[in-house]
Amino acid sequence: MELVRPADVEAARAALAGVVRETPVTPSRALEGFSHGPVLLKCENLQRTGSFKIRGAYRRIQRLDADERAAGVVAASAGNHAQGVALAAQLLGTRATVFMPAGAPLPKIEATREYGADVELVDSLDDTFAGAEAFAARTGAVLIHPFDHPDIVAGQGTVGLEILEQVPDVATIVVCTGGGGLLSGIAAACVPAGVRVVGAQAAALATWPASLAAGAPTGVAGATIADGIAVSRPGPVTFAHVRALVDEIVTVSEEALARGVLRCLERDKLLVEPAGAAAVAAVAEHPGRWPAPLVAVVSGGNVDPMLLEDIVRRGLVAAGRYAALRVRLTDRPGYLADVLRRVGQAGGNVVDVEHRRLSGAGTTPGTVDVALTLEARGHDHRAAILADLAAAGYEVAAE
Known part of the structure; x- marks a missing residue:
């Protein structure tokens, strides 16, 4: 199969002049700690329709x-x-x-x-x-196939041409991938220029590792919060490009995707959907793995507000900043107040309290379970709150 060439991507860019935006590249100080040099975000979430598509x-x-x-x-x-x-x-x-x-x-x-x-x-x-x-x-x-056509690949590759101009010394580009159209296009445009191109896929629906290992497009089953890259099988066009041009494919967990969305929102002030955060998640999950300057492509920002609420909560839980605890205590006046006082003194912020008087299994007469939802500053702080309650004699467990 003949691969898309840089000249094909250049022709696509000429056709797209005045139609698409040249989206900005912005430094991400939040991600530089995971790299040996500069990390920048290519903000296709700011593209028309909210994605590179x-x-x-x-x-x-x-x-x-x-x-x-x-x-x-x-x-x-x-x-x-x-x-x-x-x-x-x-x-x-x-x-x-x-x-x-x-x-x-x-x-x-x-x-x-x-x-x-x-x-x-x-x-x-x-x-x-x-x-x-x-x-x-x-x-x-x-x-109009979502990814498996040379014209689609060439059009998506214009993202790569912009990166080459905006970051002339770019060493690595990390790209989210589902069917592989964006990954193939950027590789077609940038690999001939000596840039390392890495694909990032949701581990819960990781068709690329299976396909590359099998030597042909292979279907897998699964589900992921990253609906924008929820593709169960690549096509022959994108498979040929990825196998020939892409340096590496890595996978990221659902928790890492949620943390990626939260990181973009909090630290980079960007509204990003889970698929769009896959490259960000990969950089954070694999610190120092690739040479810098590194560009992570933020591919889209179309996210349902209801889903966003759940994703942010997932990200907070994964970062140790949101915790659900079960505390067993004596069912007498003052014990619940003591637990809440101790959490407050330890710097935790109680979000919700549920007094489970009829908690069932494991309880004995005169005891009660209390479910606490609280905010903490991270995994170490969360662990310190649990340890303080345990040291005071309370039976405590994370839920």
């Missing part, structure tokens, strides 16, 4: 002939590709129909409609592809 979608549709555009386009997506296709179709004067899972974040569904696409909701992500393929066969609409 508009780049590949526009280039793919722009290269259709007049008859193909007249037939319209169709896509399958959990959200970011949907919005990219919808806006690209609107800008290029063609109709777009997008099949999305009914469980996709509501803001992504509504935004896709607002960009002018017809949205068809189906049961699952797998059903979206089946629905889109059937629609294409029935109507003649052109299927």
Whole structure:
């Protein structure tokens, strides 16, 4: 298979002039402690539609002939590709129909409609592809694949060209990956320039390690909070690029993804979705692993506010700053007040208290379980609070 060349990416960039934003690259002091040099964030969360996807979608549709555009386009997506296709179709004067899972974040569904696409909701992500393929066969609409097409790869690769200009001495680029379109494009643009390119994937749905080990695209099962990279199998186009060009693939846990979102929000003042935080999570999980200057691509910022609340809580728990404890104490006046006083003296902030008078297993007459939710300053501080309560004679356990 012929790989996308730097010249193809340059041609895509010329076609995208005036359509996409040249997103900023900003230093991340929060991540420099995990590297031997500067770490910068490429902020594609500030791109039109909130992710890099508009780049590949526009280039793919722009290269259709007049008859193909007249037939319209169709896509399958959990959200970011949907919005990219919808806006690209609107800008290029063609109709777009997008099949999305009914469980996709509501803001992504509504935004896709607002960009002018017809949205068809189906049961699952797998059903979206089946629905889109059937629609294409029935109507003649052109299927715009979310990652597995040379034009998509070339369009996404324009992110890499911008990085080369913005950080001329870049040594490593870390990129989130699901199907591999963005990773393939950046590798096509940047590896010939001598840059190391690393892919970061959610460990809960890590198809790339399995595929590379097998020597062919391989499907895996799983689920992840990073819906933007929740792809169960790469395609032949992206597989060929990743196998030939990408230096390394690493995986990150769900807790690391949550910490990545929280780190971007707190330290870098960026609203980032879990998929967009995968590269940030990888840098933090593998300190000093890659040469600097290092650029972590923040691929998107489309996150459901309800999911964001849960992710932030996960990040706080993973960082030891949010804890749930069970304390068993004597069921007499003053004991609960003593526990709360000790937590306060240790610097903990109690968020919630549940007095479990009928707690059941393990309790004896005259004792009661109290569930505490509290804020701490980190793992060491949390451990110190537990130790202080235990030293005072209370039976305490983390929940």
